Amino acid sequence: MAATDPTTQAQQATLLSVGEVAEKLGIPASTLRTWERRYELGPSARSAGGHRRYDAADVERLQRMHLLVDSGLGPAAAARAAISGDPMERTEGADAFADAVIAATRAYDAEGLRTLFVRKLEDLGTIRAWTDHIAPSMRRVGEEWYRGSVGVDGEHLVSDALHTALRARLASRRTKGQDHRPVLLACAEDEHHVLPLLALQCALADQEIGCHMLGQRTPFSAIAGMTIRLEPAAVFLWASIVHFDGSALASVLDAATDRTDVLLGGPGWSVEGGTHVADLQAAVDAVQQAIARHPVGA
Template sequence: MTYTPRAVAGMLGIAPTTLRTWDQRYGLGPSERTEGGHRRYDEADVDVLRRMVVLIGQGVSPASAAVLARQEPATRTSAPIGADKALKAQRGFLTAAKRLDEPLMLDLAAKLLADHGVVSVWESVFVPCLVELGELIADRGSGVEIEHMASGSVLQALREVPRANGPGVLAALLACAPEEQHVLALEALGAALSEQGGQWRSLGARVPPEALCDAVVRLRPSVVLVWAHRADLAELVPLAELGRRTTALVAVAGPGWAGMTLPSSVRRPAGLAEAVELVMSRV
């Protein structure tokens, strides 16, 4: 598939004249031309230009960004956390949580994320710890302060994962169902997308149906994903209206959607890794 300069400019959120300048000054032009001499960009050209946009947004000079943009993006050096290390990390994080030692929790969370990445740490450490703390509260009838501080520490660590800045394709718009107040899983998805260079925005908790529809129309994301942890909250999400008002891929996540009949166009990723793959495949 190839794209016209105007289409590429729209995809990247830049002016067509900027594309022409980058072609003339830095050689970041299209790989193909029609018989009539019209420029046509292929997928590889667009990937290079997308990296150019991100690098400039991060403060890199255009000339340096052009050199870096031609290079393949660096692969992460972090490795998934092993089972033994995950159990050790869980014990350390839970011990810090029960002591209300927020600085230690933040330090442990930051190091784990840097070494092993968001998806691996979320699934192998953070979720098991938060589940165990929830069960502790249910069994003892106390300990809410422990769970709150642990959740807050995880949230802060996730929000410190560097985000892609500058103009470019908005990969995902994330939102909670109306009256849904649990945002931590959405923050984990956002942080995981940031690791992959994906741009995203979050509307946070308790998003009214009309506000969600308006934001999707205004922001034009590639994917809109809505989280719900209970079925009664999921039922309030305007899936049909979203389908009418946007060309974005609509996806849902969270236990609230289990067993619900969804429109054929709506996707439901099974977990965090699948959600990240779904979003990044549309960028």
Template sequence: MAELSGTRTSLPRDAVWPVGHVAAELGVPAVTLRAWERRYGVGPSLRTDGRHRRYSTADVERLRRMIALQDAGMSAIDAARLSRRPPGAPASVDDLLNRLESYQLAEVDDVLAHLFDDRGAEPAWDEVIAPVFRELGRRAGRRPDCADLEVLLAAAVERAAQHHAQLEQAGDAVLLVPCPGEAHTAPLAILRAALIERGQSAIVLAPGGNDLSLLAAAQRVRPVSVVLWSMARHAGQAALRRRLEDEGHQVATAGPGWPRSARDLDDLHQAVTFLLTQHAR
């Protein structure tokens, strides 16, 4: 994927750009821009008196968003679809925290939706969502009256991730499994969204299953990999891993509920890279 040019031009709002100028501005070959117009409908919206096609400033900004989404690992077709949505104000940790604390739940949903669409699942998690969870965790250690905010954020994140990655990918799936007794599954929703952005099908099982139901689900899905997620250690989770492996499944463990010596995946980027590599074999 071509890199964006090192210096970004400040574009006049009424600028009209031929394809060569847009290609130079974005660091993308003109032939690529023409291909995107044919394949995805991402092209110039203006015409000159001589009927020549020209890009508006809004067209260029949309292309810029599309490139940024692809650089984050998203497929071109999904990046083109998401780039049609105008970006919201840049989301920050404080911005999301303030909306949570004031119970502006519709605005929380809107901030998260724009965050996923503008940045992609992995940057959204690393740059904003995970720091907010950490801050709420620190506060909960000092005073227990903010536990409701963690619950609200987890539910909002799962909704946003589900909506962002609502189209299932074809092909063999990765099965994302919360260990029995585990209720905190927002990280699995984020991992699913990040994998689907990269063309890898993934399924998150709902919390509340027991060993037998989880083993049966793995038999039905026949996944390329199983991720066992644990936020807090639960009795029997190591035995469940062994039973899955005994049935021939490729299993990776994730989450702080696994001791470091038994934990395979430590962060989102490592998990995405590992699972994509496993599927490519």
């Protein structure tokens, strides 16, 4: 019987399973599988028995990825840097991004606007992209409209481009086989600004949390009825302007039992009841906490 090559034995000994790599990096195995599926950061070696395993180079790339994501870089940009070995990419500041959005809006460059939003979402992830760049740029568009340097047609153009970019990101993040109680998203009854709600839906999808989206101008009676039928872990309602009194929310609060958290986002809420959240990160955190508090079957 031929002796086993000691070099081969040493190489085999350094190969790691997904569970071993997850433990080494201190992250869930599901995260590694997501990085493999979305960014091609999977194992490249095989064990003697033919099972896929991570070699030392694979683990080094994953360590870079983990460090870059922890530093705040979006997963897509972090993956490109981890694979290429290049330093972490620098991204333009909020003012420069807003300038680019305004310039594309004035030029009626719909494709340019979509590209700006898609790339920023991909590079930074939904929460950072929205909080640090997209939301400030949309406020700038509103200020320019108020001054008269951007018309209502331009405002609609940029809103449509952002809507398309968010929908595209959501489509690429859809997950199957949800193991948590439902999450329900809706605008207040007369609210027509749906973009912040789409941003939350995308941010939750980044965390592999699926939602039922009722969207803009949904009657409170319909939201209450859906709450009774679904018994969701959380109902999130968005309002950008104050346009109703506290009694308008009562039907939803009554429909939500102690198994459902009612979360309120946006500056339009001046009523008692529910839990008010300040920003996109807080909304995602609150939904995750609601899912943890109200598990399936509880």
